[in-house]
Amino acid sequence: MSSRRNTRPIITLICVALGVVIVDQLTKAWAVAHLRPRLFPGGEGPIEIIGSLLRLTYTQNTGAAFSMGNGFTWIFSIVALVVVIVIIRSARELGSVLWAIALGGLLGGALGNLIDRLTREPGFGQGYVVDFIQLPNFPVFNVADMSLTLSAVLMVVLALKGVDYRGAAKVSA
Numbered sequence: 001m002s003s004r005r006n007t008r009p010i011i012t013l014i015c016v017a018l019g020v021v022i023v024d025q026l027t028k029a030w031a032v033a034h035l036r037p038r039l040f041p042g043g044e045g046p047i048e049i050i051g052s053l054l055r056l057t058y059t060q061n062t063g064a065a066f067s068m069g070n071g072f073t074w075i076f077s078i079v080a081l082v083v084v085i086v087i088i089r090s091a092r093e094l095g096s097v098l099w100a101i102a103l104g105g106l107l108g109g110a111l112g113n114l115i116d117r118l119t120r121e122p123g124f125g126q127g128y129v130v131d132f133i134q135l136p137n138f139p140v141f142n143v144a145d146m147s148l149t150l151s152a153v154l155m156v157v158l159a160l161k162g163v164d165y166r167g168a169a170k171v172s173a
Contacts (some may be wrong), residue, residue, distance in 0.1 A: 009100035009167065010091055016101055020108025024143040025115060031058055031132035031142075052136055059140045060120075060128035073117060077125040080114040083107075095167020098158055105151030112144030 035058040038044045046057035062073050087107045094100055113129050120127030131140040 006095060006167070009094045009097050012097050012100035013087075013091055013094060013104040013107065016104025017108035017111065020105055020144065020147045021111050021115070024108070024112035024147070027132070027143050028112075028116065028130040031056070031130055035132055046134065055134040056132055057134050057140060059131045061131045061140070062126075062128045073126045073128070077114060077117045080110045080117070083110045084114065093166050096158075096163055096165055097167075098154070098163055099165045099167075102151045102154040102158060105147040105154070109144040109146075109148035109151065112142070112147070 035047070035056055038046065039058055046055040048055050063076075084107060087103050087110075091103070094103070116129040117127045118124055120130070129142065129144075131142050131145070133142060133146075134140045
């Protein structure tokens with residue numbers, strides 16, 4: 001057994017998280033610059049990508065998923081900060097690349113929405129999150145939200161399949 005630590009999972013986690021944050025923030029900046037003006041009176045309205053199945057619009061979400069918890073933005077900021085700290089602290093024990101992808105997506109999604117809450121109006125820790133992707137009969141969401149959801153699904157699948165977080169080999173009985 002080698003004493004040299006496998007850094008591949010940690011590098012994977014960092015790359016996935018950074019990728020999510022970059023794509024999330026770039027798409028939100030685009031939504032603010034290009035979609036928000038379309039919703040002003042006399043504007044062109046949302047962009048229909050696939051008819052009413054997929055539209056790009058602009059909303060300011062002060063709540064959590066499904067716009068629940070409006071007025072408690074600071075609580076979501078604290079929860080996101082705790083999630084970020086827990087993932088970073090537990091990354092030392094990470095040995096599975098698949099878990100690194102899942103946790104990197106979770107970290108990137110949490111950071112993407114936390115950046116909004118810390119930097120947007122009305123102020124630090126209480127800012128709104130930019131949402132712009134709309135499906136029928138579903139709340140408007142963003143890239144960070146997609147990453148959080150897909151990461152949660154991947155974590156459930158990994159847990160159900162018994163994939164070890166630390167990358168240890170399965171012991172068969």
